[in-house]
Amino acid sequence: MKTVVISGGNDGIGRGLALARLARGDQVVVLGRGADKGRRFLAEAEARGARDRAHFVAADLSLVSENRRVVEELTGSFPALDALVLCARFFRSARFETAEGYESTFALEYLSRYVLSHGLTGALEKSESPVVVNVSGPGIPKPAIRWDDPHFRTGYSGIAAQRHAGTANDLLGVAYAARHGEGRTRYVLVNPGSTATSFAGEYDPVTKSQVEAIRRMGKPVEQAVAPIAEVIDAPPAEPLSAFAEGRRIGVDDPRLFDREAAARLAEFTERLLAR
Numbered sequence: 001m002k003t004v005v006i007s008g009g010n011d012g013i014g015r016g017l018a019l020a021r022l023a024r025g026d027q028v029v030v031l032g033r034g035a036d037k038g039r040r041f042l043a044e045a046e047a048r049g050a051r052d053r054a055h056f057v058a059a060d061l062s063l064v065s066e067n068r069r070v071v072e073e074l075t076g077s078f079p080a081l082d083a084l085v086l087c088a089r090f091f092r093s094a095r096f097e098t099a100e101g102y103e104s105t106f107a108l109e110y111l112s113r114y115v116l117s118h119g120l121t122g123a124l125e126k127s128e129s130p131v132v133v134n135v136s137g138p139g140i141p142k143p144a145i146r147w148d149d150p151h152f153r154t155g156y157s158g159i160a161a162q163r164h165a166g167t168a169n170d171l172l173g174v175a176y177a178a179r180h181g182e183g184r185t186r187y188v189l190v191n192p193g194s195t196a197t198s199f200a201g202e203y204d205p206v207t208k209s210q211v212e213a214i215r216r217m218g219k220p221v222e223q224a225v226a227p228i229a230e231v232i233d234a235p236p237a238e239p240l241s242a243f244a245e246g247r248r249i250g251v252d253d254p255r256l257f258d259r260e261a262a263a264r265l266a267e268f269t270e271r272l273l274a275r
């Protein structure tokens with residue numbers, strides 16, 4: 001039995017994975033904001049006879065303080081973790097700042113993943129073949145990091161913020177592998193491709209209709225879940241690997257996985273988190 005932690009596991013790909021892992025006999029911890037959705041997950045687990053293996057931790061992961069609390073709680077509650085799967089996301093057509101003063105997309109889709117990945121490494125290292133699966137968008141050309149304005153005080157658009165967070169996650173993978181490559185934990189970036197999920201967010205009318213079209217054409221969640229499940233069952237040997245729509249892609253192209261930028265972003269993030 002593996003212990004699998006899934007951020008954003010209340011909807012979409014995260015939810016599909018949570019139910020699939022329960023069916024396989026694993027223990028699953030879902031991290032999510034909505035307490036009602038958490039109760040729904042626990043009720044679904046109960047109906048499947050897996051209530052004792054299902055856990056829900058309510059947390060607003062756009063807040064660094066909440067991510068730190070979750071790290072402490074999970075480290076105290078579970079002797080070891082086998083997999084951390086990062087799926088939480090929230091699209092905002094209008095810029096929003098968290099109570100901690102960070103632009104919310106950068107905070108939820110990058111800072112949270114940074115804190116959970118590094119913060120849970122101690123618990124992951126205690127299991128036999130641990131893995132972090134960062135479900136994002138590797139393999140797609142993206143913009144450079146906005147070193148002077150990562151919080152989009154100027155030039156915000158929901159799509160630009162999402163793409164920027166995507167760059168930051170590719171670099172998080174590179175920097176994580178550079179720091180923890182000697183350990184057991186493997187870092188895997190997964191781009192599931194267009195998938196019919198909840199597309200959690202607050203959309204303006206134009207973006208809403210575009211997202212509805214993508215949702216109609218997207219693949220079923222089960223198809224996106226299968227390659228993630230494979231990686232949990234048999235993590236790749238390399239410290240960092242990436243997959244797009246189930247196919248392995250290279251991680252050596254410096255335009256996509258820039259080692260210098262990755263080290264710079266890790267330092268930048270450490271300074272930000274130390275404030």
Ligand SMILES: NC(=O)c1ccc[n+]([C@@H]2O[C@H](COP(=O)([O-])OP(=O)(O)OC[C@H]3O[C@@H](n4cnc5c(N)ncnc54)[C@H](OP(=O)(O)O)[C@@H]3O)[C@@H](O)[C@H]2O)c1
Nearest residue numbers: 008011012013033034060061088089194195197198199200
């Ligand atoms: N779907 C696609 O076509 C697609 C394509 C490429 C990549 N991806 C990536 O795949 C991953 C999963 O996407 P998805 O489409 O399956 O997601 P989704 O259906 O939109 O679900 C996102 C989840 O994130 C949670 N969440 C949002 N804000 C949160 C917060 N502040 N704190 C904690 N949880 C929060 C939501 O729960 P609450 O409502 O409770 O907050 C929801 O359960 C994402 O990383 C996404 O970028 C998806």
